[in-house]
Amino acid sequence: MSRKIKLGILGGGGDSLIGILHRVASAMYDKYEVVGGAFNPELEESISFAKEIGIGTDRIYKDIDTLIEKEKSLPENERIQVVSVLTPNFLHFPMAKKLLENGFNVICEKPMTTTYEEAKILQETQEKSGSIFAVTYTYTGYPMVRQMKEMIANGELGKIQKIDVQYYQGWINSIIHDKEKRSSTWRLNPEKSGISCCVGDIGTHAFDMVEYVTGLEVREILADLNYLYKDNVMDIDGTVLLRCSEYVKGVIRSSQIATGEENNFTVKIYGEKAGLKWEQENPNYLYMLEEGQPMRVLKPGHPYNSKLSLDGTKLPPGHPEGIFDSMGNIYKGVARAINGEDYHPAEFPQLRDGLRGMNFIEKAVHSHKEGNVWVKIDE
Structure with missing residues (x-):
């Protein structure tokens, strides 16, 4: 043992x-x-x-x-x-x-x-x-996110041509409209939170997810952020256009003032042959869309899933798994690395992912402040 x-x-x-x-x-x-x-x-x-x-x-x-x-x-x-x-x-x-x-x-x-x-x-x-x-x-620890990654890598969607990722919450409404609260919370204090609230907190999840599931790198972005009040110095909503190449483009929409939303993280990737859609609030369903075909619903735990997906599934099909299980899969991958065991590089996000995430945050704020212009993400 x-x-x-x-x-x-x-x-x-x-x-x-x-x-x-x-x-x-x-x-x-x-x-x-x-x-x-x-x-x-x-x-x-x-x-x-x-x-x-x-x-x-x-x-x-x-x-x-x-x-x-x-x-x-x-x-x-x-x-x-x-x-x-x-x-x-x-x-x-x-x-x-x-x-x-x-x-x-x-x-x-x-x-x-x-x-x-x-x-x-x-x-x-x-x-x-x-x-x-x-x-x-x-969220990279969810079995069906990992299944999405493997299906795209195996060419089941064909060449990627459209990326659409949304991450909507409404939690900051109770803070942002109260001058005293928005001036005192650490989330809206750049000395404690960094230069961004929404993009830094949840937009970076969306950016990492784009690169994780597609295997592509975002090369350029254009950001339009919303601060809502002049005395608020950190974004709480924003839209970021993406260019992975001349013909592969997309959008990240993130918000913490989407009233009534809880944790609506939705990932949609469209290729020339098919599309895939996953929703964090219903994480056990991966939807596959094809022209002229009925929509397919893939679920975790079945033998049709990839080895990477099945490795992250603890329960038999039909038993819901959630955010704790997703984080648990990341910890399991780290344990394998620490113990010197073989592991799939997609089992846990590594320092390079955090580095690119920070580059994305700063470039998004820069793009907005420069008048919503295209800026390059470092290679």
Whole structure:
């Protein structure tokens, strides 16, 4: 029986949804054991939370520096091997950099950093360290998203000719229309969140999904963002046109003021022979569209799916799987990498995906501020 990977967590304490998501995901395939970390800025709160979730308090630290110092003093086979960074955006870069410099593997929430320059520094640091680095673009873990990727790679759609990705939420309505609230939330504070709210939070998921499922790279974008109020300095809605090549074009539509929407992430890819459509709120259905043919509905767990899709399916057909399972598949892929096992490169988003995501965010804001002009995404 293989030894479980020792996992540390930074952030994600209290009633944090992200914290619950990562802890449940890490437990799914019996690959990890949460042994410590720093869940909150205050040590006593972290200790209290550790007791609440049933882990020992001897490896709960007041900050990242103490964690690194104490863990490195332990015998190598007892140390934390990988750390999940679940803090607000502005802490991702300094924490991830320190961890890489000290030989830890890293699982980082997105956006990976707050600037593209930070992302490039992180890439250089990771290359020197040789550590595993994963960015949790969670939706890439869904079995039917992976099936979509494999079908496109196998040419079942033919040449791609249209890309349409929508990510609509309405949650920020309760904040944006209240001057005091929009001035105080960290999500709309560029010092803590980066230069973008909507594009940085959910638009980057859409951008990563485009490149993940199609296997193409976005070369140029044109963005039109909406800030809604003059005193609000961060976008909360936006439309971004895409060019992957002269003849492969598309659009990303993201919004956090789409009133009444919950988490409407829809991915539509059209080729010369067929189209595929997937909706995050109904993730077990992948729709295949062909001219003159009835619509086909593919579901997870069936032998007609790809090996990559089936590897991410835990339950028999007809048993719904969701966001926890999707994140669990990412953690499973990271575990394989840490353990030196063979793994499919699509099993977890890597640092390069986070780097391109940061480039996309900055270029989208730049495109808007320059008067909605086309700008190039770095190769």
